[in-house]
Amino acid sequence: GAVVSQHPSRVICKSGTSVKIECRSLDFQATTMFWYRQFPKQSLMLMATSNEGSKATYEQGVEKDKFLINHASLTLSTLTVTSAHPEDSSFYICSATGSGGAGYEQYFGPGTRLTVT
Amino acid sequence: AQSVSQHNHHVILSEAASLELGCNYSYGGTVNLFWYVQYPGQHLQLLLKYFSGDPLVKGIKGFEAEFIKSKFSFNLRKPSVQWSDTAEYFCAVNRKTGANNLFFGTGTRLTVIP
Numbered sequence: 001g002a003v004v005s006q007h008p009s010r011v012i013c014k015s016g017t018s019v020k021i022e023c024r025s026l027d028f029q030a031t032t033m034f035w036y037r038q039f040p041k042q043s044l045m046l047m048a049t050s051n052e053g054s055k056a057t058y059e060q061g062v063e064k065d066k067f068l069i070n071h072a073s074l075t076l077s078t079l080t081v082t083s084a085h086p087e088d089s090s091f092y093i094c095s096a097t098g099s100g101g102a103g104y105e106q107y108f109g110p111g112t113r114l115t116v117t
Numbered sequence: 118a119q120s121v122s123q124h125n126h127h128v129i130l131s132e133a134a135s136l137e138l139g140c141n142y143s144y145g146g147t148v149n150l151f152w153y154v155q156y157p158g159q160h161l162q163l164l165l166k167y168f169s170g171d172p173l174v175k176g177i178k179g180f181e182a183e184f185i186k187s188k189f190s191f192n193l194r195k196p197s198v199q200w201s202d203t204a205e206y207f208c209a210v211n212r213k214t215g216a217n218n219l220f221f222g223t224g225t226r227l228t229v230i231p
Contacts, residue, residue, distance in 0.1 A: 043207065043221040044219075046220070049218050106217075106219060109160060110160040111160060
């Protein structure tokens, strides 16, 4: 089946620094990738949707200048948390879909736990 | 706006008991429906999905779900749970047309006691 990887799985950074999280589709071409944030004991909240080669579409309330998303190739999307603060500590999950249009299955990465000290 | 409700936050069952997890959604248009499972320490995996046709869909590991359009529901069922079913279960929907981003419910934690 389709596999999505994320790197790193865990990262600890100091307040004010930037952190980059990678999301890769290992055995398929991901035309669309999604970035979610999951708070403890809560559901996944969609942050943004990115299509290869175009700018990401951010959900309401998500700061695009703080959460930079790049989808430069059909197998890689990156999320950079800029000037991280402790409140950015969370579990970040990406997913990818290989076809356009609604309803196609999303394949999820294992997530990245970010801790900002 | 779309929303997905999962009424059970934590369900505790003994092995061999039957399971039913509720999911209701709110959306004016037609949707696709999904159940995902997240085992401890693992990533989200698709259990089953409904796009169209027979409203009773069967998924992996003996799970099934029934789409009841009049009730805007998509409840997950399993006749006999196992200890290995202990996990977090998420219901999700997306629109049939336009952007296919998923809207998730808050999740239900299932604990199966051996």
